Amino acid sequence: MLQDIPTPTLREARSCVLETERLTLRKPTLADVKAIAGLANDRRIAENTRRLPHPYLQDHAVELIRATADGQRDIVFLIENDRTPIGIVGVNWRGPDAPELGYWLGVGHWGQGFGTEAARAMIDFTFEEFDVGQLISGARVANPASRNILEKCGFQWSGVELHRFEALGSSAPVDCFRLSRGVWSSLKNWGHSTRRMR
Numbered sequence: 001m002l003q004d005i006p007t008p009t010l011r012e013a014r015s016c017v018l019e020t021e022r023l024t025l026r027k028p029t030l031a032d033v034k035a036i037a038g039l040a041n042d043r044r045i046a047e048n049t050r051r052l053p054h055p056y057l058q059d060h061a062v063e064l065i066r067a068t069a070d071g072q073r074d075i076v077f078l079i080e081n082d083r084t085p086i087g088i089v090g091v092n093w094r095g096p097d098a099p100e101l102g103y104w105l106g107v108g109h110w111g112q113g114f115g116t117e118a119a120r121a122m123i124d125f126t127f128e129e130f131d132v133g134q135l136i137s138g139a140r141v142a143n144p145a146s147r148n149i150l151e152k153c154g155f156q157w158s159g160v161e162l163h164r165f166e167a168l169g170s171s172a173p174v175d176c177f178r179l180s181r182g183v184w185s186s187l188k189n190w191g192h193s194t195r196r197m198r
Ligand SMILES: CC(C)(COP(=O)(O)OP(=O)(O)OC[C@H]1O[C@@H](n2cnc3c(N)ncnc32)[C@H](O)[C@@H]1OP(=O)(O)O)[C@@H](O)C(=O)NCCC(=O)NCCS
Pocket: 044, 045, 046, 048, 049, 050, 101, 102, 103, 104, 105, 106, 109, 110, 111, 112, 113, 114, 115, 116, 117, 138, 139, 140, 143, 144, 145, 146, 148, 149
């Protein structure tokens, strides 16, 4: 059960570095504040991300780093490509139901498959490190890029809910998704088949 995850395990998990083909995912530090604020301070990101304020100031980045360094419930990774910060991916344990996947990239880094690559690494990490049965996530109905990422990662649509978006100052409809451990593990084990002509 999520509630039973021992704090040291979350603490250790936060210090991991994840490598993908093009990305490094690592714990953000105070040295990253300027870069994070520079990337996040864009309305196109804030309007699609529930808890991101706009304008996004360096103080917000400091708050994020402090909260996730000694907080109990969230894991946040800074996404780097070629040693350059490009965004954030994380999982939070705030809901009663299941851990929730969230991510954003600086606008200049959209459209190159980085969102999918980072989400996959975070999903693998969560299922491999923690005894959780499922992950949840959501995308505004007006956010096809995020919905595509979730579907490509095996998430299944579970309904529409209204969620409050801090930067909008109001609520907006969100497509909700779930990824069960069973589906994830089946996708990971789906080997290649070959075709032979007779
Ligand atoms: C969502 C976000 C992370 C996508 O990052 P990205 O690196 O550009 O996404 P990817 O390149 O991995 O792929 C997104 C998929 O959506 C598709 N896509 C992108 N923009 C699209 C659009 N406007 N309409 C339809 N499809 C779109 C891409 O073609 C791709 O699908 P494909 O691989 O089948 O071609 C980025 O747009 C972002 O940070 N948005 C603001 C914050 C946000 O929405 N976060 C998610 C909510 S928690």
